[in-house]
């Protein structure tokens with residue numbers, strides 16, 4: 112139920128952010144602002160009601176870091192809210208035409224844009240949700256609910272990425288913006304490949320971790336069959352990959368991706384290029 116809600120939100124954002132109607136576009140951006148404000152607020156509430164402080168006594172220093180990382184995410188999400196409110200206001204004043212379904216030479220088509228924003232929403236919600244559920248007490252009903260939603264969203268992402276690659280094979284992506292330096296092109300291509308790799312590696316490692324733990328894995332209410340025999344050591348390895356290695360690489364990659372987009376838009380003054388992915 113919770114995962115279906117997040118998937119509906121992802122589809123709603125993908126459609127509205129790329130809609131020809133400027134009021135719908137602005138509504139999409141305002142919904143992102145609202146979603147981020149709610150994520151920030153729920154982390155703040157978990158600070159206040161002691162859910163996060165309980166984690167300060169966790170057995171390992173790395174695990175004790177989780178509340179700190181969640182609070183940083185709350186801060187970043189909160190800081191983005193006023194910027195998005197301004198962007199929504201600016202969108203109400205800008206008339207734009209809807210892109211065609213398929214990719215063109217200069218801009219992405221609707222199919223690629225939908226896949227991009229559905230992937231981004233599911234990914235950016237799965238990450239804090241994974242952190243959040245890891246601070247909830249084992250065996251609690253809240254943890255079970257969040258875990259089932261987390262697993263369902265992660266596995267849905269694999270399907271969306273497969274569809275996204277199928278779309279790219281039938282309608283190739285437009286080339287990178289002309290204004291980019293050769294080193295910027297190389298960096299952009301490497302970063303895009305890394306992001307695709309991470310989007311697949313997160314669910315794959317989560318699935319293997321749960322399978323080796325012998326834990327139940329849920330997908331929209333269905334219990335998936337056990338794929339391997341439980342083994343504690345292998346489970347611990349996948350847990351470290353899923354819980355620490357991949358998030359660390361992801362934070363660096365997403366910072367570079369968003370930083371590059373903002374630099375290109377604001378510092379290099381290429382205001383039309385970002386609109387390849389947002390109408």
Ligand code: HEM
Pocket residue numbers: 177233234237238239240241242243244245246258261262263264265266268310313314315317318321328353354355358
């Ligand atoms: C986009 C996909 C995913 C992302 C970004 C993601 C990210 C995360 C993160 C950051 C944590 C917190 C780790 C910690 O601090 O201990 C976590 C926890 C967890 N994830 Fe994922 N995950 C994804 C998909 C999945 C999938 C598909 C499964 C299983 C089928 C899964 C199973 C788990 C479990 C069981 C935990 C709890 C670990 C614990 O504390 O016991 N994840 N996830």
